[in-house]
Amino acid sequence: MKVCIVGAGAIGGYMAVRIANAGHNVSVIARGPHLAAIKDRGMKLIEGNDEFVADNLTATEFVGELGPMDVVLLALKAHQIVPIVNDMSVLLGPNTVIVTLQNGIPWWYFQNFAGDYANRVVETVDPGGLLFNSIDPDRLIGCIAYPATTISKPGVIQHIEGNRFPVGELSGMKTERVQMVSDLFAESGFKSRIIDDIRSEIWLKLWGNLTFNPISALTHSTLVDICQFPLTRQLVATMMTEAQTVGERLGAHFRIPMEKRIAGAESVGKHKTSMLQDVEAGKAIEIESMLGAVIELAEVTGVQTPTLRAIYACVSLLDKTLSQEKIIIKGISKE
DSSP: OEEEEEOOSHHHHHHHHHHHHTTOEEEEEOOHHHHHHHHHHOEEEEETTEEEEEOOOEEESOGGGSOOEEEEEEOSOHHHHGGGTTGGGGGEEEEEEEEEOOSSSOTTTTTTOOSTTTTOOOTTTSGGGHHHHHSOGGGEEEEOOOOEEEEEETTEEEEEEOOBOOEEETTOOOOHHHHHHHHHHHHTTOBOOBOSOHHHHHHHHHHHHHHHHHHHHHHTOOHHHHHHSHHHHHHHHHHHHHHHHHHHHTTOOOOSOHHHHHHHHHHHOSOOOHHHHHHHHTOOOOOIIIIIHHHHHHHHHTOOOHHHHHHHHHHHHHHHHHHHHTOOOOOOOOO
16 A cells, blocks of 8 residues: 655654555655655664664655655644645545544544534634645544654654554544555554544543643643642643533533543653653644634633633743744753
């Protein structure tokens, strides 16, 4: 099967190595030193005491150098998709499936949506509806990436924990193509359950992302630190309560209790969230899909979210400061 991973970062790179080593023809879109390392040595994945190398990847910075694929894994962060959306057409054949792996509320949330807000554009993540109007929703399969991974150095992915990638059609139907994607992931070593309510699963993952990511970025603390410090644990619970009210107004179901969701994050241990990693590297922060979009949906549904708004204001200012001052905040070891 021909698979293109657009965005071979921590999650995309993890998937690339696994899928390539399962015998599939894998292309990756990357850039900078990471791309150079992949071209020179292939992509290495470290899982515990094991190392896996995919040295047969096609790696490029430019989507236009590739051709039609069977499956496109869109592993870019939400704000990175817009600049390349027009170039993606070269990857699409008549039956190409696009699997979306973004954190937070996706641009397609209200497409193929059974409810009062059908075909509404989520302006926070898709200003003007560019993605909404450019990508055929009938090509899309939603996927939630649960693993924790990092890029330890260019061309090297460090797996920390987890291997779950649940998938689902936007319509909730079980189709041959969603089964095909689930099978592809399963034979690559992932757990990939087909679910009939992908939006509720998005909210379950987002429940953690919209709390732990910004708090970690602001405090430079890991997941376990946030969960075990009483004041921030209570802050997490307050933010989750506000978000759950928004999700439920839109028909989402939260299948596990809040305390279990918090305990799950705590069990990951001394893991830096993706937002904290971006802050330390001086990169743009993935704010809008995780927090901004939830606040937009709160306005749409008439839900008050004072705590989410306060944290959003602080993280937005942090992002502005990092961008304007060109600050890179290095992680500091106590050793």
